[in-house]
Amino acid sequence: MYSFRQLEYQVILELSEYFPVILLCRVTGIPRSSFYNWKRSIFEPSKRARDFAGNIMLFMEYHKKYPSHGYRWLNAKIRLDTGIVHSDPYAYKCCRAAGIKSRTKHYRYKKPGNPYRLFPNLLLAGLPAYAPMQYIASDMTAFCFKGTYYELTLYMDLWNNEIVSHALSSRRGDRMTYINGLEGLIKTREKETEWQTILHSDQGAVYASKKYNDILRLHHIGHSMSRAGTPTDNAAMEAINGWLKSELFTDFHVTGKESIEREIEEYIKFFNEERPAYALGYMTPKQYREAYSGNGNSKRKK
Known part of the structure; x- marks a missing residue:
């Protein structure tokens, strides 16, 4: 949007074909030097202005590719992909000039529910995660695609927000998504055996079932549960969903040209390897894990 002064400059420029600039400036009360400086900035922009326009x-x-994110995340993604480094205030300035805003839903806070029914909420103790596979969060999310209902169960490492296992089903209430995802988690966990693993979930029927908890005990995995009706107890998983x-x-514009299973696989690969995360200092989960291994911590003992 032009300011009033810029509009005056524009009018003088258009009328300069018919009247002398000195006369137009005298009538409008604008110094000729100011007009010519403005004209030069339009037709001969400085390097700084050209760089700003390019950015x-x-x-x-x-933003066209990832419209659900704001300026900080976009700035981090550009830095990750291209190596171009901008400060967050400069990124905000660019996004504001372009009218860029994230398209994200905001959820209201809900009051905590009743205490645990079967297992205590170990995450409320605030114990930090020092290494991979210490604390795993799990949840099921549902969505519809082309008239088909899908349920996706995720298992995420709270240490670096990496999705370590998942399972998808088009059957409503399919208990096997939880079991299949758990089996994938157990296979991954076999590579990280020096820490006791705690699995955190809600109080869903499958998570509370005897079969599910027998598998956890068999593999020496502890179980932690959110309070009833309190999704904020598993806030990280709710946010990821x-x-x-x-x-x-x-962002990905799932089309169905490939199988939905394949597209979910591709997204999770992107999430783990190419998506910068604010909680990790805008590193990807893979970069965070590799930095940990590179510091010689992969063999850290209890």
């Missing part, structure tokens, strides 16, 4: 286009390109559905259909 605006870059942010617009990334929200981001996943938002990014799948807003």
Whole structure:
């Protein structure tokens, strides 16, 4: 949007074909030097102005691909992909100039529910995660695609927010998504045996079932549960469920040209290896894990 002064400059420029600039400036009360400086900035922009315009286009390109994210995440993604480093205030300036805003739903806080029924909420103790596979969060999220209902069960390592296992089913209430995902988690866990693993979930019927907990005990995995009706007790998993559905259909534009299973696989690969995370200092989960291994901590003992 032009300011009033810029509009005056524009009028003088258009009328300069018919009247002398000195006369137009005298009538409008604008110094000729100011008009010519403005004209030079339009037709001969400085390097700084050209760079700013180029960066605006870059942010617009990334926003078109990832519309569910704001300027900080876009800035981190550009830095990850291209190596171009901008400060967050500069990124905000570029996004504001381009009219870029994230398309993300915001959820209201809910009051905590009743205490645990079967297992204590071990995450409320606030114990930090020092290494991979210490604390795993799990949840099921559902979505519809082309008239088909799907249930996706995820297992995420709270140490670096990496999705370590998942299972998908088109059958409503399919208990095997939980079991299959758990089996994938156990296979991954076999590579990280020096820490006691705690699995955190809600109080869903499958998580509370005897068969599910027998598998956990067999593999020496502890169980932690959120309070009833308190999704904020498993906030990290709830956030991931929200981001996943938002990014799948807003950013990735799932088309169905490939099987939905394949597209979920591709998204989870992107999530683990290419998606910068604010909680990790805008590193990807894979980068965070590799940095940990590179520091010689992969063999850390209890």
